[in-house]
Amino acid sequence: MSPKYSGAGLTKNSMKIIQVLKDNPPLSPITRLVEYEGRKTVWKDYSERSCWVKDTWGRLLIRHEAESIKRLTGIKGIPRLIKTVGEYGxxxxxxxxxxxxxxxxxxxxxxVFDKMSNLVETLHQRGVVHLDLGQKKNILLDKDYNPYFIDFANALYFRQEALGFNGLFKALCLIDYSALLKFKHRFFPETLTEKEKRWLKWFFFSRHFWILKPKTYRQKDKIKI
Ligand SMILES: Nc1ncnc2c1ncn2[C@@H]1O[C@H](COP(=O)(O)OP(=O)(O)O)[C@@H](O)[C@H]1O
Ligand SMILES: [Mg+2]
Structure with missing residues (x-):
């Protein structure tokens, strides 16, 4: 099936597909590397999925992700949203x-750890929690080891002044912090402070009681001290 560009203000000629970066049918979007206005860009898109997917959570998720990325405009480390492509991408x-x-x-x-910590802090200051940084494929490093966060499909935005939400926001920030500590534990274990070790131990222990286990849960993440 050929990709649809309906309502996108884009024509087939304005986007040239270079490469498929990820295609996991039937439920996930297709992510492609495309050339648009002479530049390499990434096109995340549900338009080729079935109606059951694209017209239900597909369009909701893509809009939600685009909104989250837009909120983070101007932050170095968050790839900029260029434009929406129709309803599905x-x-x-x-x-x-x-x-x-x-x-x-x-x-x-x-x-790298310091830069990632700063980036997480900046995200949180804008009221956004990423919630999927435990997946190392959602963090890209350029040739100078600058980190970039991608895949905001699971991210949530909280208005800081919204009544009652501050507690929930702070609790969800802990999920991003735990991803940072997990990274530190894997790559720089000797730099973990006693407090961080205790925190990680508690965090991994607490996951035994979670009803939903994130796909990032792995035995080797467990901290051994
Ligand atoms: N802005 C980007 N720059 C470079 N590569 C990207 C970018 N966004 C996504 N990718 C690549 O495409 C893959 C899939 O994108 P992602 O947003 O994680 O999709 P999914 O929600 O299906 O996991 C990523 O693992 C990464 O390799
Ligand atoms: Mg991903």
């Missing part, structure tokens, strides 16, 4: 980098 700035999962621990400078 959006174009995002392409980052020429490699996913964190491709790096071995000996090759990474500790500054």
């Amino acid at each position: 959006f174009l995002q700035e392409y980052i020429d980098g490699e996913p964190l999962k491709k790096f071995r621990k000996e090759t990474l400078p500790f500054s």
Whole structure:
């Protein structure tokens, strides 16, 4: 089936597909590397999925993700939203980098951890929690080891002044912090403070009681001290 560009203000000629980056049918969007206005961009899109998918959560999720990325405009480390593509897709700035999962621990400078912590802090200051940073493929590093967060499908936005939501927001921020600590534990275990070790231990223990287990849950994440 050929991709649809309906209502997008885009024509087949204005977007040239270079490569499929991810295609996991039937429930997930297709992510492609495309050329748009002479630049490499990423096109995340549900338009080729079945009506049951694209006209239900597909269009909701894509709109939700585009909104989240838009809220983070101007932050270095968050690829910019270029435009929405019809009802089912959006174009995002392409980052020429490699996913964190491709790096071995000996090759990474500790500054990556500091930069990632700052980025998480900046996100939270804008009222956004990412919630899927535990997946190392959602973090890209450029050639200078600058981190970029992608995949805001699970992200949530909280208005800071909204009554009663501050507590929930702070609780969800802990999920992003735990992803940071998990990263530190894997790549720089010798730098974990006693407090961080205790926190991680508690966090992994608490997951025994979670009703929903994130797909990132793995035995080797458990902290051994
Ligand atoms: N802005 C981007 N720059 C470079 N590569 C990207 C970008 N966004 C996504 N990708 C690549 O496409 C893959 C799938 O994108 P992602 O947003 O994580 O989709 P999904 O929600 O299906 O997991 C990523 O793992 C990454 O390799
Ligand atoms: Mg992803």
